[in-house]
Amino acid sequence: MGKEEDFDIVHLATNGQEAIEFCTKEQPDVILMDIQMPIMDGIESTKKIKDQWPRVSIMMLTTFQDERNIRLALKAGAEGYLLKSASVENMAQQIRAIKAGSTVLDADVLKTIVQPDRKALEGLTERETDIVELVAQGLSNKEIAEQLFLSDGTVRNTLSIVLDKLEIRDRTQLAIYYLQRQNG
Known part of the structure; x- marks a missing residue:
């Protein structure tokens, strides 16, 4: 320099x-x-x-x-x-x-x-993966809660945990992250 x-x-x-x-x-x-x-x-x-x-x-x-x-x-x-x-x-x-x-x-x-490592979703539980998949489909927290027979609060808390685990900022990035792994 x-x-x-x-x-x-x-x-x-x-x-x-x-x-x-x-x-x-x-x-x-x-x-x-x-x-x-x-x-x-x-x-x-x-x-x-x-x-x-x-x-x-x-x-x-x-x-x-x-x-x-x-x-x-x-x-x-x-x-x-x-x-x-x-x-x-x-x-x-x-x-x-x-x-x-x-x-x-x-x-x-x-x-x-x-183009991240495709194995990154492995650390999620089955329930967390289900919620991530529904987020990727564009469902709101309320719609996810209804589909999985959960409360809105449980969906919100689970999404917060998933975002922390994957070190992702928001649900839009989460959806992109999930879809890249499914389609790549």
Whole structure:
């Protein structure tokens, strides 16, 4: 990054805890954060930094391309996820985009999310799978409750549990997630 005149490297932290401690003194515009670090990993430190300093943008810069780490990092508040194999020019461009308020995902990272592991639904119970299937068919919570002879509250609670298990934000993403696995 030495040839990027609009960047100043203000600190190099060796672990997530050190990154948090630096933020208590000075809040940088952008943090490049690795996932695997000693003392505190990048996902945990990202969450703590974003909780305290939401205006600090965080780009995960890592070798990990698995769906679980990508989703955890984004859920923790990272605005970007870039692989260390990216060129310096691409990296600089993505950092500028994050600083400008965009969310950035490496092309290979995006493929990992769009075409995820087909076994991911295996962790659900039969009842949870039934509800996910009905969500994918476009049924409302009330319609699902009627069809499965459940209360609206039970459907809402079960959907909340499923969204947490699969680390998915909302029912639309859940439906897409389910249909991709059935049709792919």
